[in-house]
Amino acid sequence: MKYIFGVDLGGTTVKMGLFNESGEVLDKWEIKTVKDNNGAQILPDIAASIKAKVSEKNINKDDVIGVGIGVPGPIDDNGNIFGASNLGWGTFNVSETLSNLTGFKVKTGNDANVAALGEMWMGGGKGYKSIVMVTLGTGVGGGVIIDEKIVAGAKGAGGEIGHILVNPHETETCGCGKKGCLEQYGSATGVVRLANRRLAKDDKASSLRGKDISCKDVWDAVKAGDEVALEIAEEFGLILGNGLGVIACVVNPEAFVIGGGVSKAGEILLDYIVKNFKETTFRGCKETDFKLATLGNDAGIYGAAKLVID
Numbered sequence: 001m002k003y004i005f006g007v008d009l010g011g012t013t014v015k016m017g018l019f020n021e022s023g024e025v026l027d028k029w030e031i032k033t034v035k036d037n038n039g040a041q042i043l044p045d046i047a048a049s050i051k052a053k054v055s056e057k058n059i060n061k062d063d064v065i066g067v068g069i070g071v072p073g074p075i076d077d078n079g080n081i082f083g084a085s086n087l088g089w090g091t092f093n094v095s096e097t098l099s100n101l102t103g104f105k106v107k108t109g110n111d112a113n114v115a116a117l118g119e120m121w122m123g124g125g126k127g128y129k130s131i132v133m134v135t136l137g138t139g140v141g142g143g144v145i146i147d148e149k150i151v152a153g154a155k156g157a158g159g160e161i162g163h164i165l166v167n168p169h170e171t172e173t174c175g176c177g178k179k180g181c182l183e184q185y186g187s188a189t190g191v192v193r194l195a196n197r198r199l200a201k202d203d204k205a206s207s208l209r210g211k212d213i214s215c216k217d218v219w220d221a222v223k224a225g226d227e228v229a230l231e232i233a234e235e236f237g238l239i240l241g242n243g244l245g246v247i248a249c250v251v252n253p254e255a256f257v258i259g260g261g262v263s264k265a266g267e268i269l270l271d272y273i274v275k276n277f278k279e280t281t282f283r284g285c286k287e288t289d290f291k292l293a294t295l296g297n298d299a300g301i302y303g304a305a306k307l308v309i310d
């Protein structure tokens with residue numbers, strides 16, 4: 001049997017998985033992300049944990065194909081990171097550094113892109129070769145996979161779907177400093193923003209009135225048939241459907257895979273996006289499938305393992 005390590009480096013924990021070639025997880029564990037000294041300890045900690053697992057499982061080093069790692073920052077195809085403020089990292093080659101520490105071949109990718117690769121391989125995008133993953137969470141992230149390869153771009157910033165301009169008239173500022181980004185409407189706080197704006201428009205009765213609402217409250221009200229909530233869902237679907245229609249015209253994926261906390265609303269969320277996507281997207285790109293992500297927080301370790309298998 002051949003082995004692969006898949007590593008998902010986050011700001012607080014490092015998720016790790018031991019896989020076989022067919023993509024089965026044989027073991028899964030986590031270590032803490034120690035960010036002291038500008039994150040100098042992070043890669044040595046990961047290397048030590050991998051080495052400990054190799055001896056714990058009595059794995060012959062020659063049977064390890066390599067280590068894949070997803071990191072929160074822009075990464076080019078050669079494994080160079082162009083700064084990761086979240087970890088205190090500057091610019092250096094992650095693949096080379098971790099390879100020197102472990103003695104294994106290492107492949108590195110941006111965490112969102114790697115998660116997209118994981119969903120294509122073993123999750124909601126299984127069976128497709130070209131997908132666009134859209135993660136609707138605290139922010140909006142994404143990853144573009146074409147012919148099973150991550151499209152990272154010149155400086156690794158490809159797939160930053162959350163910061164596509166969808167509303168040039170927006171007055172509030174996005175986390176990135178611009179105004180009118182997709183993230184301002186598609187994230188969990190974005191859904192609440194859309195809801196509060198709709199509620200402020202008039203006095204129409206709604207179960208959403210008179211409380212501090214969450215994204216889940218909004219989708220629960222949609223499912224209950226609340227008329228104001230249905231209007232909010234329609235607005236959400238219009239913005240997402242149009243935004244993804246723009247992406248479809250650029251990369252023409254077989255499917256969009258929608259994940260992140262907001263997607264816990266389920267199929268109903270896709271219904272609103274798809275309806276608007278079909279209405280507004282250029283006809284040549286209209287026949288795109290929409291799927292929900294299925295791997296949750298494990299998408300990163302799956303995608304990281306897949307990086308190495310390729």
Ligand SMILES: [Zn+2]
Nearest residue numbers: 163174176181
């Ligand atoms: Zn933005």
